Amino acid sequence: MADVVRERVGVQVVECDPDGPPIETEQDALDIIGAVFLGARVAAVPAHRLGERFFTLSTRFAGEVMQKFVNYRMLLAVVGDISEHLAASSALRALVAESNEGDHVWFVPDLDALDERLRAGR
Template identity: 75%
Template sequence: MPDTLQERMGVPVLLCDPAGPPVATVADALDLIGAAFLGAEVVAVPAGRLDPGFFALGTHFAGEVMQKFVNYRLRLAVVGDISRHLAASAALRALVHESNRADHVWFVPDLDALDARLAGAAPRRR
């Protein structure tokens, strides 16, 4: 299944294919941002597509990717089980907690949780 643009809870979301190419560089993240310009406000990336370096905060990869999404006024949703990464890093747990309190980057376990977040989020305007 290719990445698809869907409306979820009234919000256009680019749902990234779990079997798609890994997001291992900032350029890979920019490719997703480019695809989102077809009308998406949120990019939902399966956690399994993210390079393990994303979850190792010392690499700064997560920060670079998250900043790109903020700069382009797109929301990023990391969808899936990241408990293994959370168990290994207090810093990552803090980042996930703070991100989930804000509106730009969310870490959710599944699409139902994403829908719940979208239902409670104010509509965004570009």
């Protein structure tokens, strides 16, 4: 499956291919932003495509990727189970909790949870 744009609860969402390449560089993140920029508002990225570097906050990669989405005023939804990463890092738990309170980056377990957040307007 390739990346697809779908309307989810009235919002255009780029659902990134679960079998797509890992997102390992800022350019990879910008490529997703480019796809979203063509008519969507949200990028739903499978968590496993982000890899260990994203979830190891000392690399600063998560901050770089998240900031790109903020700069372009787009929503990044990290979709999937990240419980192993959360169990290993209190800093990541804090980042996820803080992000989920905002409007630019959400961590959700699945697309149904994304729909609920979109429906609620946050």
